[in-house]
Amino acid sequence: AQSVAQPEDQVNVAEGNPLTVKCTYSVSGNPYLFWYVQYPNRGLQFLLKYITGDNLVKGSYGFEAEFNKSQTSFHLKKPSALVSDSALYFCAVRFTDSWGKLQFGAGTQVVVTP
Amino acid sequence: GAVVSQHPSWVICKSGTSVKIECRSLDFQATTMFWYRQFPKQSLMLMATSNEGSKATYEQGVEKDKFLINHASLTLSTLTVTSAHPEDSSFYICSATTGAPLQPQHFGDGTRLSIL
Numbered sequence A: 001a002q003s004v005a006q007p008e009d010q011v012n013v014a015e016g017n018p019l020t021v022k023c024t025y026s027v028s029g030n031p032y033l034f035w036y037v038q039y040p041n042r043g044l045q046f047l048l049k050y051i052t053g054d055n056l057v058k059g060s061y062g063f064e065a066e067f068n069k070s071q072t073s074f075h076l077k078k079p080s081a082l083v084s085d086s087a088l089y090f091c092a093v094r095f096t097d098s099w100g101k102l103q104f105g106a107g108t109q110v111v112v113t114p
Numbered sequence B: 001g002a003v004v005s006q007h008p009s010w011v012i013c014k015s016g017t018s019v020k021i022e023c024r025s026l027d028f029q030a031t032t033m034f035w036y037r038q039f040p041k042q043s044l045m046l047m048a049t050s051n052e053g054s055k056a057t058y059e060q061g062v063e064k065d066k067f068l069i070n071h072a073s074l075t076l077s078t079l080t081v082t083s084a085h086p087e088d089s090s091f092y093i094c095s096a097t098t099g100a101p102l103q104p105q106h107f108g109d110g111t112r113l114s115i116l
Helices: none
Strands: A003-005 A010-014 A017-019 A025-027 A033-038 A044-050 A056-058 A062-068 A073-078 A087-094 A103-106 A108-113 B003-005 B010-013 B019-025 B033-039 B044-051 B068-074 B076-081 B090-097 B111-116
Touching: A003 A087, A003 B044, A010 A017, A017 A108, A025 A073, A033 A062, A033 A073, A044 A056, A044 A062, A044 A073, A073 A087, B003 B090, B010 B019, B019 B033, B019 B090, B019 B111, B033 B068, B033 B076, B044 B068, B076 B090
Parallel strands: A010 A108, B010 B111
Antiparallel strands: A003 A025, A017 A073, A033 A044, A033 A087, A056 A062, A062 A073, A087 A103, A087 A108, B003 B019, B019 B076, B033 B044, B033 B090, B068 B076, B090 B111
16 A cells, blocks of 8 residues: 655744755655645646656756655655645655556645735 | 646536536547545545546545546547535646646646535
């Protein structure tokens, strides 16, 4: 069985400060990890993925994520948050089937204040 | 690239009617599409996986006779909520993937369904 956990329901950060959204996972075998962002009444937008290789993955809109195998974590980061980054963020792990099903975390609401 | 269009974005209808939601991949061929349901401030719940030309695979607890899924072409999947009731009110989201190994899912903008 596999799972993904986002321990924080909400993260508050001031504009210009670093932003971190936490994600831990549990899988058997190699983990394939994704981050998505959702704005109100919208679908999800893909930010980045980790498949293999460099532990630091760079994605869209200035986001990056660090894969840490020993801590089974895949935290999302942005060096300087913007008010427009306020949204709901989901971490996801891919099932090992051939169809690409994803297991999503509960989501973390990010609030960036001016 | 990789745009998924979902229609309608919002629908309100009376209890007992059936509602069809369309999901189209606009600039790629989607061998697999997924249908999700999302409750307010909650995560996505996978309802079913749809492969072009074959029957959908439903997740445990999802009524296949209630939520009819058709994936007739490589660019179109539909979800029909049959005999809808107020408890079916929710935000429904589709996603699509090319089927290439380890490619991300691309999501539509969702459909807000309200049953009166």
